[in-house]
Amino acid sequence: MTAARDEIFYRERRLPPYVFAEVNRLKAAYRRQGRDVIDFGMGNPDLPPAPHIIAKLAEVAADPRAHRYSASAGVPSLRKALSRYYERRFKVGLDPDREVCVTLGSKEGLANLAQAITAPGDVILAPDPSYPIHMFGFIIAGAAVRSVSFESPEAFLREADHACRRSIPSPSALVLNFPSNPTAQVVDLDFYAEAVKLAKAHDLVLISDLAYSEIYFDGEPPPSILEVAGARELAVEFTSMSKTYSMPGWRIGFAAGSARLIDALKRVKSYLDYGAFTPVQIAAVAALDGPQDSVDAARQTYRSRRDVLVESFARAGFDIPSPPATMFAWAPIPARFAELGSVEFSKQLLEKTGVAVAPGLGFGERGDGHVRLALVENEQRIRQAARALKGFFG
Secondary structure, eight states, X not given: OXXXXXXXXXXXXXXXXXXXXXXXXXXXXXXXXXXXXXXXXXXXOOSOOOHHHHHHHHHHHTSGGGGSOOOTTOOHHHHHHHHHHHHHHHOOOOOTTTSEEEESHHHHHHHHHHHHHOOTTOEEXXXXXXXXXXXXXXXXXXXXXXXXXXXXXXXXXXXHHHHHHHOSSOOOEEEEESSOTTTOOOOOHHHHHHHHHHHXXXXXXXXXXXXXXXXXXXXXXXXXXXXXXXXXXXXXXXXXXXXXXXOGGGOOEEEEEOHHHHHHHHHHHXXXXXXXXXXXXXXXXXXXXXXXXXXXXXXXXXXXXXXHHHHHXXXXXXXXXXXSBSSEEEEEOOGGGGGGHHHHHHHHHHHHHXXXXXXXXXXXXXXXXXXXXXXXXXXXXXXXXXXXXXXXXX
């Protein structure tokens, strides 16, 4: 290694400063001082997993044989359980051996798929604003990311088509994330059908992040891109136990779809990990195959929190569009504060009210006029936050 020891390494240089760092630093400092922080900043579910899931974890963990290395691609019973879920929910039949891979959360799966399918210099299309791994997973892998704005489904696909025709080299993949983190936007099956047509016309791989498939409030349940005829030839979709079953710390997710893409992901993962702890995987089987009451209850909890947030914050002077899905609200910065930008606005909000939000700039340049609020505080705390905000906005 010829570089000086104090020089930033190559992959570090490809990453910008962490946008959330300043707000996180302030939160930590205030907590050390004993200040109360009402934290809507991180999408970290506060609801517990269902008791039968925890019971299954404890049962399997008590078996001395359960503590050996597991399977990188996931134990067969969990891959089969995910296949059953897709059949029940989307009427999509998946081959659990060829078209399903268990991941250490969807974030790890997305990052490792980027490593598997990307060569340095490749061009990837990703929504802006978007969850950071959608862009930076590919940037770390050496690709260049061209952002695509989302004003409407039709406009998004037009801009993606334009990028395919004008980018040199031509893009090799398009990332989709609906319901969206951070914007909570949703799309219908017709949108996915058009996306598949676009991918076939331009030889694109489609990567769909469906982590919020079960957290929806208005209209029909969100569809899967794999419902579209021909999608399984060129698309891979990521889902997660984190939000649906309130299991974020368990780190269990899935990739499903194109056998070719799943095989590439499995090969990379086989060099990097031995899979999640076996008792966690078996408990995930219990979650997918067992009673779904906790999923319905979580959905109702987030819906109620959404309604309280929108109503109470509006009375405080902070108008927030009601999200149709996800556990997030995507809020335009009020006009009188717009010139601050999302980072400075978030800092002032925290300093003067004790209310923490995530600056929209952390999700892409086009997010800078917004902040994201996660529905991870209970209704009493949401109303408390609204009272604190009233003076700030008044």
